[in-house]
Amino acid sequence: MRLSSGLSISNRHLWSTASPLVLGLASVLTATPAFAEAAAASAASVDAGTSDEGASIVVTGSRRAARSPSDVPAPVDIVSAAELSQQPSPDVSNQLRLVVPSLNVNDNPISGTSAGIRPVTLRGLSPDHTLVLVNGKRFNRSADIPSFSGGLSDGSQSPDISVIPSIALKQVQVLRDGAAAQYGADAIAGVVNFIMNDDVSGGLIQSQFSSTYEGDGDTYQVAGTYGVPVGDTGFVRLSGEYSSADRAVRAVQRDDAAALQAAGYTGVPDPATRFGTPQIRDNIKLFLNSGVDVGIGELYAFGGYSSRKTSVDFFYRNPIDRDGVFTDGAGNFLVGDMTPDDGVACPGTGADAIPVGSADAAARLAEVIATPNCFATASLYPGGYSPYFINKVKTVFGTAGLRGELLPDLQYDLSFGASRYKMSIYVHNSINPSLGSDSPTEFYNGSRIQEEQVANLDLSYPLEVGFATPLNIAGGVEWHREKFTVKAGEPASYEAGVLATQGFTVGEDAYAGYSPDIAGSRSRDNWSFYLDLETNPIEQLDLGLAARYESFSDFGDKVTYKVSGLFHITDSLGVRSTYATGFHAPSPGQQAYTGLGQQLTADGTLVQTGIIPADNPIALAVGGQKLKPETSKSFSAGLVFDEPWLNVTIDYFNIKMKNRLTQSQSYSLTDLQRADLIAQGYAFASQIGTFKFFTNDFSSTTQGVDVVATVPLNFIPAGQTAFSAAMNYTKNEVTSYDPSDPNELLDEGRVIQLEKMLPRWRGNATITHSSERWHGLVRMNYFGKYTELHVNSLGLRFDPGSEITFDAEVGFKPLENLDIAVGATDIFDNRPDLNPYRGILGSKYPTTSPMGLAGGTYYIRAGITF
Template structure:
C-alpha cells in the first residue's frame, strides 16, 4: 500500500522529484544512439577482469573461467546505497540473499539472520581474506521458521568502506572448506592499498520522518616499511527507531473502557534503535623475505541495539496481571490475614480500579502499579573481535604455502528494561541484566599447492591440500540474581524471572567446548584447451560425533569462443554448533492462547528426552549444479540451475506443550521455574528438504555520449520442499520452510557516468511469500483464507556529482516511491501493520545524502 504524498517529509519529496528526474534523464541517454564514441572513454572505462580466490584452492581464476558460479562485487558498489549495514547491502546486491527486518524477535533483532539460496544462515560459510569467520554468539531462537535455531556469523560488523571486493560462491563447498558451506561461500576481501584513502559522512531518514541515520566512516592506506602496507578502516553509526504500528485490539478495548493509561500504540513494530555501532578493521601485509609475506588482519566492533517487545495487557497477561481463568491475579502477602477476594478481569476501568483499590492491605495486584500494562524494551551489547595472521609464499621446491592461525570472539550481553520479576511483587526491579553468551573459535591452517607436469596432460596438474585444526567454545554467563530469582509469590502463580527474557540461572551457566581436525586435497586438471575438471576430497573428525568424508567434482567445457558449460556435484555436511547442543533459553512467543513462555533446552536434557530429544548429528547434503556462461559483444551472461538435498536438518522443534506431569518431573529435577513454562523446544535433526533454483545474471556496458552506461540484470528462483519431518514439526512450520521467503527475486540496474556526474536506477522485484504472523502456528487469516503476501516492486536511485578531484556529493533514495508490503488482517492482534518478515522491509522509502572525500 503506497502512502499519500502529503505524508512525506518535505526534503524527502524534493529528493524524490530530483531522482525521478535523473531516472528520466538516464532513460533518455540509453535511448540515444551515438555513432562516434570517444576512444578515450573506451580506454578509460574498459572492463577489468574480475579475479576470485574462492571456488578452487589452486591459483585464483577469473569469474568467467570458474567451473562454479562466482559473483564478484567491487567494494565501491557497497557505497552506492543508503543502507548502512552489511546484511542489507548484500540483499541489494545478491538476489538469492535475503534478510528481513526482525522487529520483535528476541536476539534476532540484535543480529538479523540472513539466508542464501533458501537455506539458513549457518549453511553459508563466511570468510574474510580467505579465512573462516567465527560465528556470532547469538542463536536465532525466533527465525521465522527457516532460520529457527541457526547460529551464523555476524557480517554486520564489517564496514563497507573496508572492502576491496566481495566474492560469493553459489555452490556447495563443504568438501573444500568444511562445515557450513552447504549453500555456498561468501569471502570478504579487505582493501590492501598502502596509500590514499577516503572519508565519508552520510545522513538520512525514512519518508515517515523517523529512523534518522548518522554515519561517519573512513579508510586510509599507509606504508608498512618499504615492503608492506597497513590499511585501516573504521565506521561509527547511530540510527533512531521506526514505528509501523497500529493499536492492538485488546489495548483499544481497554481505552474504550475508560483506561487512561494505555499507550497508543501499546506495542511498536519497526527497526530497533542503534544507540551506537562502532567498527574497526585493519589489514596488514609485509614482504619479510624473497617469496615470503607476513599478513595480519584484525577487527573490533561494538554496538548497542535496543528494540521492542510484546505488550503486557493489564488484565489478561497471565503470571503478572491475570490468572488465566478470567480473573485478576491477586497475591496474598500474609496468608494469616485470610484469603484475598476474587476479582473478574474487565475492560471497565472505573469498576476494576475501584475493586483493586478496595483490596485489603495484604492483597497485591500489579494493576495498582501498572494500570496501563507495560511493554518491555529488549536489547543487547554485541562485542566482536578477531585476529588472523600467517605467512605465505613459495618454497624452493616450488610448493606455494600458507600457514595461518586465527582466533575470533563474539559476545552478546543482554538487557531488558521496563519489565519486572512478577514473583517478587512490589519489590521487583524494573531493569535486568539476564546474562550473556560468548562464542570463541580458534583455528590453525596449513595449505599447499603446486603445479606438476604430467605426460598425459597438456597443461600442469595443479595439486592442493592442507590440514586444519579448530577449537570452538560456547559460554553461558548467569544474569543478575533478580532476573531469575524465585520470589515469594511464585507459588501463587506469579511468573519467575525478568518477564519476557528470564535471566540465565547459575545452573544454566557453563563453558562447552569441542575440537575438530581436517585434512583435504584438491586436484585441478586441464585435459585440453577447452575442458577442465577439479576434484576435491575432505576428511573431518569432530570430538563429539565422529568423522565425515565429503567430495566434489567440477567440470567446465568451452564449447565456442563465446559459450561455455559448467557443472558440479558434491556431498557436504554442517556440524551442529556447540551452542545448539548446549544452550538454554526462555523466549516469549505468541500462540493461539496468547503470550506464552517457551523454554529451549539441550536435546539431552531429561525433559527434552521425554519429548523425543536425542544428541545432535551433522546435517548431510548433496549438491548438483549445471550452467552456462555466455560472453559475446560486451555481454556477460550466466545461467545456473542448482539442486540441494539436505538430510537430518537441524532446527528447533515446534513448541511442545508441557503437561502437568511434565512440569512435576521438571520440579522434581530441581528446575524450580518449570511452572512458568507453557511449552518446550529443543534442537533436533528432524526433517529433510530439497531446494532447487535458477540464477540468471546478465551484464552489459557501452559508451554513450562521452560517458559510460552499464546494465545489470540478476534473477533468482528458489523453491524448497520439505520431503519428510517428524510430528514435532508443525504444518505451519513446514509452510514457513517452503514458502517463508520469496521464491522469486530479481533486480535490473542502470548505471550512468557522464563527466562529473554519475548515478544509477535499480528496479527490485520481490515475489510473493507466506508469513506465519507472530510464529503463531495458525495457517490462515482470520477470515479463513491462507496467509499470502503478494509480490512487490521497489526502485532505488542515486545521483552523484564530483565537486573536484577530492570531493563528491551524492543524493539518493531507497524504495523511491515508498512502496510497502501488503497489509495483513492480523493487525489488531499485536499491532503490526505489515508482515514483519517481508524481505523488502516494512519502513517504506528512505532518502539520504552522502559526502565523500578521497585523497
Template sequence: MNNHRKRGSSFWIKPSVVAVAATLSLSSFAAEQDDEKKAKEKNEDVKVVIVGSRAAPRSVGESAVPVDIISGEEFESQGITDMNSMLAVSVPSFNVNAQPISDAATLVRPANLRGLPPDSTLILLNGKRRHRSAVITFLGGGLSDGSQGPDISVIPSIALKQIEVLRDGAAAQYGSDAIAGVMNFVLKDSSSGGQVQLNSGQFFEGDGASTELSVNVGTELSERGFANFSLEYKTADPTSRSVQRDDAAALAALRAAGNDDVIGEIADPAQVWGSPEIKGDYKLFANLGVDLSNNSQWYMFGNFAEREVEGGFYYRNPFTRSGVNADGNGNHLVIDLTPNDGLSCPVFPAGDLAGLRNVFADPNCFAFNEMLPGGFTPSFGGTVTDQSLVTGYSKEFDSGFNYDVSVTYGKNQVDFNIKNTINPSLGPDTPMEFSPGSYSQEEKGFNFDMSYPVGRVNIASGFEYRDEAFGIKAGDEASYTVGPYAADGFGIGSNGFPGFQPRDAGEWSRSNWAAYVDAEIDVSDSFFMSLATRFEDYSDFGFTENSKVAGRFQWTDEVAIRAAVSTGFRAPTVGQSNVRNVTTAFGNNGLEDQATLPPTNPISIQKGGQPLNPEQSKNFSIGSVMEFENLFITVDYYRIKVEDRISLTSPQALTAQDITDLVNQGVTDATSYSSVRFFTNDFDSRTQGIDLVANYTTNWFDGDTTLGLVYNWTDTQVDISSSNTISATRARLLEENLPDIRATLSMNQKWDQWRATVRYNHYSGYYEDHLDSEAFPIEEDRSFTLDVELGYDINDNFNLVLGAQNITDETPGDNPWAGIAGAKYAVTSPFGFNGGYYYFRLGYDF
C-alpha cells in the same frame, strides 16, 4: 566417541587422491595479491576470483562454479550501508528481512543464501574462516529459526576491496557450513591514501534517521609492507509501522468512560513494530602485511566491533497477562502483603473493575495494576561485542611450490538487557530493569596449506585444527530469582526474557581436525576440471568424509559449460546442542512462555529429542557462461538435497507432569512454561533453483552505460512424513517464507563528473505465519521497489551523492490481523516494511 560415517558417500564420484593434511584457508593471501596483479596486467577488465580454488586465480568466467565478485566501489551506489541489505540487491538468492520483536534475532539479523539457513553459508575473511555469532536465532521467521551463523553486519563496507560469493556446495574444500556456498570478504590492502564518508538519511515517514561516519586509511609498514585501517561509527533512530491493538484501544475507551482511577494512560500504539534503535555501532578493522623477502610474506588482520541495540516487545494487558495480572482460572492475581493478619484479599475475575478498586483501597493487598495501571511493554536489547585476530606466514619457491601457515582467533558475545518490565514473583519490590545474562562464542584455529603445480595439474593439501566453545553467563539475581509470591501463581524472572540461572551457566566446547587434498587439472586448452576430498573428525559426533568434482568446457569462443557434483555436511553447533532459553511468543492462548532446552534434556527426550548429528547434503549444479563483446551472462541450475536437517522443533505442549518433572530437575520457573522446543535432526529437504546474472556495457546518452540483471528462482520441498516435532505450518514456512523469485534490474550511467543509478527490485509472493502462530496466516502477492541515485564529483577529492531507496514508498499489504498485536504490515517482508528511504553521502578521497 561414536564414529559417524557420511551416509550415501559411495554414490558420489571421489577423487583418486588421499588427503594428507587439511585447512579451510585459501592460498597465501600475499601470493594471491601477486597473482591478481599478474592477471590484471594481462587484462585490466578481468575480475579475478580467489575463492573456490587453490591454484592460480581465475577470472569469474573461467570458474567451474558460479562466483559473484562485488567490488567495494559497487557498494557506494547504495544508500543503506548495512552489509546484509547491500548484499541482498547484489547476489541472486540472497535474502534478508527485518526482525522486529524477534528476541536475539533483532540484534543479529539472519540472512539466507539459496533458500537455506544462515549457518549453511560459510563466511571467510581474507580467505580465513570467520567465527560465528553467539546469537542463536530462536525467532527467525521460520527458515532461520534456530540458526547460528556469523555476524557479517560487523564488517564495514569501506573496509572492503571486494566480496567473492561462491554459489555452490563447497564442504569438500572448506568444511562445515558450506552447503549453500561461501562468501569471502577481502579487505583493502592499500599502503597509501584513504577515504572519508559521511552518510545520513531517514525514511519517508520521518523516522529511522541514521548517521554514519566511515574512514579508511592506508600507510606503509616499513619499506616493504602496508597497514590499512578502517573505522565506522553509526547511530540510527527506531521506526514504527504500528496500529493500536484492539485490546489497548478497548482499554483506552474504558478509561475515557470514567475509569481512569483504575486504568492508566494507554500508549498509542501500545506495541511498536519497527526497526530497533541503534544507540552506538563501532567497527574497527586492520589489515597488515610485510614482504619479508621477494617470495615470503607475513600478514595479520583483525577487528573489534561493538554495538548497542534496543527494540520493542509485546504489550502486557493489565487484565489478561498470565502470571502478572491473571491466573489460570481466570481470576485477577492479588498479593496479600500481610498474610498472617487473619484477613484475606478479595478474589474476583480478571477485568472486574469493582474488585480492582477494592484492592487499591486496601493497603494490605497489592495488584500490579497499582504499579502499572495501563499495562506495560518491555524494551528488549543488548550489546554485541565482536573481535578477531588472524596472523600467518606464507612462502613461495621458484618451483611454484608454496605454503601458508596461520593461527586464528575470534569471539562474539551478546549481553542482553530488558527494561520496563518486572519479576512478578518479587511483588512490589521488583526492579524494572534487568541484565538477563549473556551468550558467547569463541573459536581458535590453526591452518597449514600447501600447493604445488606439476605441468597442467595443481595439487593442494592441508591440515586444520579448530576448537570452539559456547558459553552462557548467568543474569543478575533479580532476573531469575524465585520471589516470595511465586507460589501464588506469579511469574518467575524478568517478564519477557527471564534471566539465565546459575544452573544454566557454563561453557561447552569441542574440537575437530581436518585434512583435505584437491587437484585442479587443465585437461586441454578447452577443458578444466577439479577434484577434492576432505576428512574431518569432531570430538562430539565423530568422523565425516566429503568429496567434490567440478568441470568447465569451453564449447565455443563465446560459450562455456560448467557443472559440479559434491557431498557436504553441516555440523551442529555447540550452542545448538547445549543452549537454554525462555522466550515470550504468541500461542493459542495469547502470550506464552516457550522454553528451549538441550535435545538431551529428559523432557526433550520424552518429546522425541536425541543427540544431534551433522546434516548431510548432496549438491548438483550445471550452467553456462556466455561472453560476447559487451555482454556477459551466466545461468546456473542447482539442486541441494539435505538429509537430517537441524532445526528447532515446533512448540511441544507441556503437561502438568512435564512441568512437575522440570521443577524436580531444578527448573524452578517451569511453572510458567506452556511449551518446550529443542533442536533436532528431524526432516529432509530438497532445494532447487536457477541463478541468472547478466551485464551489458554500451554508450548511451553520450556517456558510459552498464546494464545489469540478477535473477533467482528457488523452490524448496520439505519432507516431514517421519517427523513428530515439525508441524505442517513450520514446513510451509520453510518452503514459502522466502519469495520464489527475486530479480534486480539496474542501470548505471556515467558522464565525466556525473553518474546516475536506477535499480528495479522484484519479489514474488510469500507466506508468513504472523506472530509465529499458525492461527494468523498471511499470503502476500508479488511486489517491487525502485531505487535511484545521483552522484557528482565536485573535484578530484570531494564527491556528493543524493539518492532514495524504494522511491515509490512501497510497503507490504495491510495486515489482516493488525488488531491482534498492532503490526500494520507483514513483518517478514523481503524488502522490509518501513517504506521509502532517502539519503545523502559526502565523500573525501585522499
C-alpha cells in the same frame, strides 16, 4: 543436558595469549600487494586486484591463480565496495540483499536477539548452511541462536556479518555452490568471502545521513579508511565506522489495547508494540589489514573490533489477561501478600478475589495498592506494558599468518585466527512478578559468548603432467575449536521471590534470566585434511576434484568431496557443472541452547514456550534425541557466455539434504515436567505452557535457477554505462513430512515456513553510469509472493503478493577529491501488503517481508579522498 560448568585452564590461557598476539601483530605488520599474487595456493591469499580489471578477478571457489568469473566451474557473484556504498544502510547484510538476489535478510521485528543480529540465508537454506570467510579465512559464528525469526532461521547459529565495516572492503565474492570439500563444514549453500581493502596508500572519509519518508529511522554514519606504506614492501590500512539509527515504527494500535484506552485505562502504550526496525546506538566497527615481506615470506595480519547496542520491543502485556503477572488464570486479578506470615490477609485474595471486569474492580485494586505489604502489578503498570529488549554486542577477531614459497613453485600459507563474540541481554520496563514490590524494572539477564580458534596450513604446487596446464595440487590441514558459554544474569532476573507460591511467575517476565545452574560452557574441537586437484587436460576443459576428511570430538568423522568441470565449446561459450557433498555439524551452542519464545494459541492468546536442549530428559521422553550432523548432496549445471558486448551465466542447482535441524512442534508441559525443569535450573519453566527443542527430523530438496547478465552500453557517450540484471528462482520442498506418523516432530506450520516463507522469485535490474564528474544508478528490485504465518501461528496465515521497488542515486564531484551523492531506496514508497491480522498484535505489515518494512528511504552522502 545442562552446560558443563567451569572453563578449561589451557583453553582460557590459549585465548588470553592468542587474542592479544593476533591483534597485536595486526598493529605492526605491513605487506606488498604484488607479493600476494605469489600465494595463489589459498583463495584468501590472492590479491583481488585494485584496478578496474582486477575488480572482476575471482579468488573464491578455486585454489589456482585468480581468473575471470567466466573461467570458473561454479557461479560467483562479485560485488564491489562501490555497489555496497550506494545504499542508505551501514549494515553490510542490508547492502548485499539488494544486489545478490539469491541472498535474503529479513528485518525480524519483535524477535529479540534476531532483530539486531539478523541471519543471512543463501539459496533458501538455513543461515548456517553458508560459510563466511574474511580474506579467505573462516569467520566466527555469533552467539545468537534464533528461536522466533519467522521459521527458516530458527535453530541456526551463523556469523554476524554486520560487524564488518563496509568501508574496509574491496569487494565481496559470493560462491553459489556447495564447497564443504574445499573450505570445510557449513558450505552447503555456498560461501561468502569478504575481501578487504589492501591499497598501500590513500584514504577516504565519508559521512552519510538517511531517513524514511515517514520521518523516522534517522541514521547517521561517519566512516573512514586510510592506508600507509611501510618501507618499500608493506602497508597498514586502518578502517573505522560509527553509526546510530532510530526506530522506524510500522505498527498500529492493537485491538485489545485500544479497547482498554476506550474503557479509561491509563498508561496504555500507543502503539502497544513498536513493530518495525530497531534502535541502534554506538555502533562501532574497526578493522585493520596489514602485511610485510620478511624475506622468508609475507607476514600478514588482519582483524577487527565491533560493539553496538540494539533495542527492540517485546509483546505487550495486557493488564486484564496476563496470567501469572496481572491475573490468576481463573478470571481474577492477582494479588500478592509480601508478608504472608504476619497473619494479616490482603484484600482481593482468597474468597475476596477481584473478578476482571467487575464494576468495582478499579476501586478494589486501588485499595490493594494502598495497603502496605500488598501487591498488584497494576501498581507499576496500570495500563499494561511492553518490555524493551536490549542486546549489547562486543566482538573481537583477528588472523595472523605467513605465506610464500618454500621451494620453487611450492606455495604455503600458515595462519592462526582467534575470535570472541559476546552478546549481553538486558530487559527494561519489565518485572519479575514473584518479587512483587521488591522487583526492579530493569534487568541484566545474562550473556552468551562464542569463542573460536582456527589454525591452517595450506600448500599448493603446480605439477607438469603433460596437460595443457599443470596439475595444481593443493592440500592442507585445519584445526578448529569453538566454545559456547552462558553467563548467569543478575539474581533478580531468575530468582523466585516471596510471591512465587501465590501464583506469580518466577523470573523476569519477558526473557527469564540465565540461572547459575544453566550457566557454563560446552566446547568441541575438529581436525580436517583436504586435497584439491585442478587442471586443464586440454585447453578448452577445466576439471577439478576436492576431498576433505573432518574429525569432530563430538560427532566423529566425515568425508566430503566435490567434482567440477568447465568446457569451452567456443572461446565465448562454455558449459559447467559440479557435484558436491557437504555437511553441517550442530555447534556446541545449538546442542545446549535454552531460552524463551512466544506462540499464539488457536484463540489468539500469546503464551510463552520454552526451548530446552535436545538431550534434556523431558525432550527425550517425547522423541527428541542427541543432535547429529546435517548432510547434503548438491548438483549444478550451467552455461557461460562471454563477449565484450554481453556476459551472461545461467545455472541450475539442486541440493538434497538429510537430517536437517529444526525446531520441533510444541509439546504441553505437565506440572511434573515443569517441576523437573525448575529443579534442573530452568527457572523460566514456571512461566511456560509448552516446550520445544531442536531436532534432526526432516529431509528437503532445494532447487532453482540463477541468471546473471551484464551488457555495456557503449553507445552512450561521455563516460561508462552498463546494464546488469540478476534473477534467482528457488523452490524448497520438505520431502519427509508425514502428518499421519505419531512420531513426526514437525508440524504443518513449520513445513509451510520452510517451503514458502521466502519468495521463490527474486531479481534486480540496474543501469549504472560514471564519468569524470558524474555518476548514478537506477535499480529495479523484484520480490515474489511468499507466505507468512504471522508470529509463527498456523491460524494466522496469509499470502502477500509480489512487489517491485526502485532505487536511484546521482552523485557529482564539485572538486577532484570531493564526491557528493543523493539517493533513495524504494523511491516510490511501495510497501508490503497490509497484514490482515494487524489488530491482534499490532504489526501493520508482514513481519517476514523480504523487501523490508520501512518503505521509501532517502539519503545524502559526502566523501573526501586523499
